[in-house]
Amino acid sequence: MKTRGAIIRQAPGKYEVVDLELDDPRQGELRVKMVASGMCHSDDHIATGDMPVGTYPFAGGHEGGGIIDTVGPNTPGFSPGDKVVFSFLPGCGKCRWCATGHSNMCDLGALLLAGSRFTDPESFRLHMEDGTPVGQMCGISTFCEYTTVAVDSAVKVPEDTPLDKACLLGCSVGTGWGSAVNAGKVRPGDTVVVQGIGGIGANAVQGAVHAGAVNVIAVDPVAFKREMAQSLGATHAVQSMGEATELAQSFTNGQGADVAIVTVGVIKGEHVAEAFGAIRKMGTVVVTALGDLTEVGIPIPIGELTLFEKKIQGAMFGMSNPSSDIPRMLDLYRAGHLKLDELVTNEYSLDEIGRGYEDMHTGKNIRGVIRY
Template identity: 60%
Template sequence: MSIPTTAAIVREQPGRFDVTDVLLEEPREGEILVKMVASGLCHSDYHLLSGDSQPGLLPMVGGHEGTGIVEGVGPDTHGWEVGDKLVFSFIGSCGKCRWCSEGMTNLCDLGAFLMKGSRFRDPDSFRFSLPDGTPISQMCGLGTFAERTVVDVNSAVKLPPDAPLETLWLLGCGVGTGWGSAVYLAGIHPGDVTIVMGIGGVGINAVQGAVHAGSMSVIAVDPLEFKREKAREMGATHAFADIQEATEFARSITNGQGADQAILTPGVLAGEHIAQGFAAIRKAGTVVVTGIAPASEEVIPIQPLELTRYQKRIQGSVYGGSNPQADIPRQYRMYSAGQLKLDELISRTYSLENINDGYDDLLNGLNIRGGVIY
C-alpha cells in the first residue's frame, strides 16, 4: 500500500525544486517510515540543482540532513519502535565492510548508493514514485525534503526522547563534516595556526572543531562580513575577506612559515582553492579538501616539486572522517553540555513550499544554515 506525501523533487538539471504530491512505499525489512520534523538546506543539494552532482535517476527527492519521528517499522526490523526520535546520517554504515571494520565508517561501501538514490538492499528498487508510477530516487538514500520518507536503518541514529529535533538536524551533515575535518583530518595540535576558507554551514563547524582541537589562532576567510563576524562568535581569533590576507597574516605570526593547516570549505570548490590553501601552509602542513567541486574540475595548479620538497599533504575529506554512529551521539552530548554551538548556526527557517526561497538566500550569502521545519 502506498503512502501519499509531499516532497520537493528535482526533475531536470539545471533546475529548481518542484514541491509536489508523491507516493511512498511502506517500509520493508531493515527500513523505517519517518515523519519529518526538520531538514537542513545544505549546499550539496544545490549541486544537485545546478548539475554539479549527477544523480543516478531523475526525478530525485532532495535533502540529506534531517530529523524525524518513526511512524512505522518494517517487518523483522529490530531495535526501532514507533515514536523513536532520530537524526539521519547522510552516509549509511553497514558495520561489516572493510571500511567499517577498520573504523572508517564514513567510507562505508553503502556510499556507492548515495547518488543512485535506490534501496541499499535492492539497488533496482526506489521507494518514492509519482502518481503515474514514475520512480523517484532519494538524495543519499534519504530524501529529507519530504513530509514523510522511508530509509534504511543503517542511515539513522536514534536520539533520546527529549532531544530537540528542530535543532539537531545540523548533526546529520554540516557539523560532522566541518568539525571532523578539523578534529580528525587536519592533524591539529594545541598551539597551531589554522585557516578555514569558506564560512558556511560546514566551514563554521570547522572553526568550532579547530577551537576544540586546540588551535591557538583560528583564521576564518570569507568575503562576507556577516560570515566573518559569525566565525568570530564561534571562536575564530581572526577573520579576513580573502585567502591572500589570511596567508600573509599566518606567516606574520609564524616567523614566515605559514599556517599549520588550511581547511577548504567553499560552497563550490575549484582547483585554484586547493592551490591557495597549499601556498598558505608551512613545510609538512596539511590542506584538508572538504568542499565539493563539479565533476568537470580536473586540475589542481600546484608545483609537484613543492609537494615533494616541503613534504606538504593534501587530505581529502568525506564527512570529516567522522563515525556517525559514535560521533553524532558525542556531538549531542557536547551540545547538551554547552560545549558545541548549534542553535546559533540556524539563520532562518522555511516551509517546504518555500524551499526555493531558502536556496536563494543561501546563494545570496544570507544564511549560515537555513532549514525547513515541517
C-alpha cells in the same frame, strides 16, 4: 502512503514541491515523520548538475531528523515514537571500512546518488502519482514530509533531543568539525585557516577552536559570515586568502599555517592551490568542499609537495563515524562545547525551499532549516 516532497525533474533545474507515493517500510527499514531538514549546498549541487544523479525525478535533502512513524517487520532496535537523526552516509557495519572504524567510507556509499534502495538498484521507495520512480538523495530524501529509509542511515537519539537543531549533526556539523579534528589533526597551539564560512566552514572553526588552535583565521568575502565565524571562536576574519596567508605567516615566524581547510561553496582547483600556499612545511590542506565532480587539476608547485612534505587530504563527512560521532556531538552540544542553535540563521516551510536556496546564494545563511 502519500507525502509531499521537493524534487528536481532534470539538471540544471529547480526544486518544486509535489505529491508523492511513499513505500511502507520493509524489513530493515523505517518510515519517519520529518521534523526538520538542513538545507545543504550539496543539494544545490544536485540542482545545478555539478553532481549528476542516477534517477530523475530526484527528491533532495540529506540532513535531517524526525520521529519514527512505522517500523518494518522483523526490524529490532527501533520503535514508533523514537527520534532519529539521519546520517547521509549509511553504515552497513560489515564491509572492510565499517569493520576498521571508517564507516564514512562504507561500501554502500557507492549508491548515494543512484536514488534506489542500496540493496536493490531496481527498487525505489518513492514514486510520482503516475508510478514513475523518484530517486532518493543519499537514500533518505529529507525534503519530504515523510520518508522511508534503511536503518543503516538512522541514528537513534534521546527523546528530549531538539531535532530542529540536532538535524544538522547528520552532515554539516560532523563534516566541518571532523575536517579540523580528524582530517586536519589540529593540535593545541596550531594556526588554522578556514576558507569559506558556510554550514561546513562554521563548524570547522568550532572544531579547530575545540582542538586548541591559538589562531583560527576565517576567510569569507561576506561580512556577515566573518562576524559569525568570530562569534564561534575564530580569532581573526578576513576577506581573502592572501590576507589569511600573510596573517598566518606573521603568527609563525614566516612559516605559514599548520592546517588550511577548504570549505568554499563551489570548489575549484585554485582554492586548493591558495590553501596549499598558505601552509608551512609538513602542513596539511584539508579538502572538504565539492563542486563540478568532472573537473580535474590543482595548480600547485610539485616541488613544494615533495621537498616541503606538504599534504593534501580529502575529507568525507570529516572522517567521522556517524553512528558513534552523532551521539558524541550531541553530548558536546548538551555540555555547551558545541554550538548548534547559533548555526540556524533562518527557518523555512517546505514550500519556501526556493527562497531558502536564494538566501544561501546571496550569503544570508550559515544554515537554513526547513521546519515541518
